[in-house]
Amino acid sequence: MKKLAAVALLTLGVVLAGCSKQEEATPAAAAPEAPAAITQIVVGLDDNFPPMGFRDDKNELVGFDIDMAKEAAKRLDLQVQFKPIDWSAKEAELSGKRVDVLWNGLTITEERKQNIAFTAPYMENHQIIVVPADSDTQTKADLAGKVVGAQEGSSAVDAVKKEDAVFQSFKEFKTFGDNVTALMDLSAGRLQAVVVDEVVGRYYVAKKPELYRVLDENFGTEEYGVGLRKDDTELLTRLDQAMADMKADGTAAKISEQWFGKDIIK
Numbered sequence: 001m002k003k004l005a006a007v008a009l010l011t012l013g014v015v016l017a018g019c020s021k022q023e024e025a026t027p028a029a030a031a032p033e034a035p036a037a038i039t040q041i042v043v044g045l046d047d048n049f050p051p052m053g054f055r056d057d058k059n060e061l062v063g064f065d066i067d068m069a070k071e072a073a074k075r076l077d078l079q080v081q082f083k084p085i086d087w088s089a090k091e092a093e094l095s096g097k098r099v100d101v102l103w104n105g106l107t108i109t110e111e112r113k114q115n116i117a118f119t120a121p122y123m124e125n126h127q128i129i130v131v132p133a134d135s136d137t138q139t140k141a142d143l144a145g146k147v148v149g150a151q152e153g154s155s156a157v158d159a160v161k162k163e164d165a166v167f168q169s170f171k172e173f174k175t176f177g178d179n180v181t182a183l184m185d186l187s188a189g190r191l192q193a194v195v196v197d198e199v200v201g202r203y204y205v206a207k208k209p210e211l212y213r214v215l216d217e218n219f220g221t222e223e224y225g226v227g228l229r230k231d232d233t234e235l236l237t238r239l240d241q242a243m244a245d246m247k248a249d250g251t252a253a254k255i256s257e258q259w260f261g262k263d264i265i266k
Helices: 004-026 064-075 087-095 157-162 164-171 177-187 198-207 233-248 252-262
Strands: 038-047 052-054 079-084 125-134 147-151 170-177 191-197 212-224
Touching: 004 191, 038 064, 052 064, 064 079, 064 252, 079 147, 087 252, 125 157, 125 177, 125 198, 147 157, 157 164, 157 212, 157 252, 164 198, 170 177, 177 191, 177 212, 191 198, 198 212, 233 252
Parallel strands: 038 079, 147 170, 147 191
Antiparallel strands: 125 191, 125 212
16 A cells, blocks of 8 residues: 555656646746837928928027927927928828827818828818919919919818819919928919918918918818827827817917917817
8 A cells, every 4th residue: 555655646746747847838928018108299390381380580490380289298298399301291201100290280181081190170271372462363263374383292282183174274283392482483473373371371471462462262171180190099189188278278379379360270
């Protein structure tokens, strides 16, 4: 009996040792690391788009959207960095994670919604037609046979092309790297009209009423929003809330009045 008991104990020991080795061979998987908390957002913008974002006489970035972004970042306890980009390549800059948001008079369109997530709209805008002050052009129909310009990659291009009959009537449609260059060509006589965001066009017309005039007709109404990557859902939610709070407490209206002389916040 003792011999059998000894054999049984020896067998049990071998089994337990095997179990112990097997357990040691398969350690528990390490818990996944939590994603790093966001501490900074990089804002992509066209730095030649007054009054939304541009460089002042000291070469510092200023503008309505600059002030809005600074205030929102402050409320979110985030650092903010402004990065001028080629606006015609804005979606590539965003998807390539070289910037975190596009905040510079970005029009919300169904086409852009395919690739970009938008905040709630914060401003309504029109695509206006600017002509020389002494031009005989009064309507869109009068643009037939004329050279018309707009900023490359802007919603002005899309708005013009939507009205195919008008677009096809142009002698030529030129695009430019920025609105300032297009308006310079207009004053130099190389263009007969420029289609541009209302907030930009009226800013320049007000500065130089002797050079420019705005037609009563336009190429439609649109809304501005902040663009983010579609997978940045947490940042989108937080940013939407911050901007809603800015509207509710009057901060957004105050920033608007500083740049436009009135509250044009949507």
